[in-house]
Amino acid sequence: MTMHPYRTHNCGELRAADVGNAVRLSGWIHRKRDHGGVLFVDLRDHHGITQVVADVDNPVQGLLDSLRLESVVTITGEVLARAAEVVNPRLPTGEIEVAARQIEVRSNAAELPMPVAGEAEYPEEIRLKYRYLDLRREHMHRNIMLRSAVIASIRRRMISQGFTEFQTPILTASSPEGARDYLVPSRVHPGKFYALPQAPQMFKQLIMVAGFDRYFQIAPCFRDEDARADRSPGEFYQLDLEMSFVTQDDVFAALEPVLSGVFEEFADGRSVTPAGEYPRIPFREAMLKYGSDKPDLRNPLVIRDVGEHFRGSGFGLFAKIVDGGGFVRAVPAPNTAGLSRKFFDDMNDWARSEGFAGLGYATRKGGEWGGPIAKNHGAEGMDRIADEMRLGPDDGIFFAAGKEADAAKLAGAARTRVGEQLDLIEKDSFRFCWIVDFPMFEYDEEAKKIDFSHNPFSMPQGEMEALETRDPLDILAWQYDIVCNGVELSSGAIRNHRPDIMYKAFEIAGYTREEVDENFSGMINAFKFGAPPHGGSAPGIDRIVMLIADEPNLREVVLFPMNQKAEDLMMNAPAPVSPKQLRELHIRVVDQG
DSSP states (O other), X not given: OOOOSSOSSOTXXXXXXXXTOEEEEEEEEEEEEEETTEEEXXXXXXXXXXXXXXXXXXXXXXXXXXXXXXXXXXXXXXXXXXXXXXXXXXXXXXXXXXXXXXXXXXXXXXXXXXXXXXXXXXXXXXXXXXXXXXXXXXXXXHHHHHHHHHHHHHHHHHXXXXXXXXXXXXXXOOOSSSSOOOEEEOSSSTTOEEEOOSOSHHHHHHHHHTTOOEEEEEEEXXXXXXXXXXXXXXXXXXXXXXXXXXXXXXXXXXXXXXXXXXXXXXXXXXXXXXXXXOOEEEHHHHHHHTSSSSOOTTSOOOOEEOGGGGTTOSOHHHHHHHHTTOEEEEEEETTOTTSOHHHHHHHHHHHHHTTOSOOEEEEEETTEEESHHHHHHOHHHHHHHHHHHTOOXXXXXXXXXXXXXXXXXXXXXXXXXXXXXXXXXXXXXXXXXXXXXXXXXXXXXXXXXXXXXXXXXXXXXXXXXXXXXXXXXXXXXXXXXEEETTEEEEEEEEBOOOHHHHHHHHHXXXXXXXXXXXXXXXXXXXXXXXXXXXXXXXXXXXXXXXXXXXXXXXXXXXXXXXXXXXXXXXXXXXXXXXXXXXXXXXXXXXXXX
């Protein structure tokens, strides 16, 4: 029986039961070690590592020894049992080794710009330029395989819940709302452009109008935005879903088992909020208690509004802020009596380094108050604040004061930092919550007008009656975000499927009926032919994998990411194109110099 030309087994397959068999393996030379004239080579492929051995009398040893790491070879040989004292229990193939009898070089490797073996830190620029080498490393290989498994799990769970996968267009129309579009010039329609979709938002709603009931898609999205740790520049993927004839509760009931199920499947011992038990936190409550609309519930600290305690008080600075319509938010600092004043001063310095005016504080030890705010406000006043916050005799307090949004932002950032500094963040857990009841409108200080605060296509709570009878700034929307460990996975909404309500909502935000018809013609026209009530969401795939893999950056869970400047260093994109291509597209590049 002839052997396969490349392999009879993969490099993660051989076991003690294979001892004595003739085998053929192919892979990359991962490591080489010379022990007293005996050459040991770790041969690696997608599946694992097998140790290959060639002694000094072996005619293939010289060739094997001369090859650079990462060269690709085919080795034919015999499976030997390792001596008991050199068995490697960390390796699935650790009980055996292959004595090389024949070697064929499939591909010689040049000198490596970065090592593959080991997990040494390497500059990101090198890692991205030579991403194919970076992906050979065990850690990155594992992350990408995890990503694939997570997506497969999501698909399985969505289909079992009655969702059907459809594909929406990649070449579409530019949208005036949201982030910047990537534009694609049309050759056959000079001067006109397609856009890559920021999300399949309008298409998925039109799928509902078309009479399909439960849609999902692992959808690519394209946004010309600046990079962040939790946002890839250029493109990202989301679990896009939409459902007909549903309330907000129905969307939650469909999505929670998918998310909790996926996280539980890959949690590896970490705890996960069970489906059906996600807390629902109104937006205003989240901004008060956590200073953020994406709170990390692993952090037990809760912010309190203590402004009334300072109204007309002896502490002039806070009294003036409160009397002028401002706010004072307090962040507990539990069990800090044993810490030096430096901890509190460092927090104040940190707040200033973040661009805030400063972070006030009061210390407490055995019920005795210290610090400038306590000195100005008095022990009795501080006791009342501490009682309201349910603090103990050794708990300090940080104070953030100013306009509501500024006080909330500083308090939220301080809550996070105090939780981290005092090691209060719950370990090995995924804590989910819904943020609900977002305001439909907000006042734009720059434009001096009312505008949409979140998603213009959401159904206002109270529908037309609310739009006609209530102060716009008091109207809530059927909008919701899903948050895990302080990371926003997605926003979603019950959609506004009624043209009359949509025209009215846009009118409040200063848009004419003609502007709505012009900008959103595809959707508004479709709604005039009978649209079902519908809603959905779109959790980010990259962010889900980032959390499960416990990575700080999306680039660690994406095959071929761009750098922070939205450049693909490996493929040299973006790049100039030829004058011929530009002429075909009726485009002239303007020199910005």
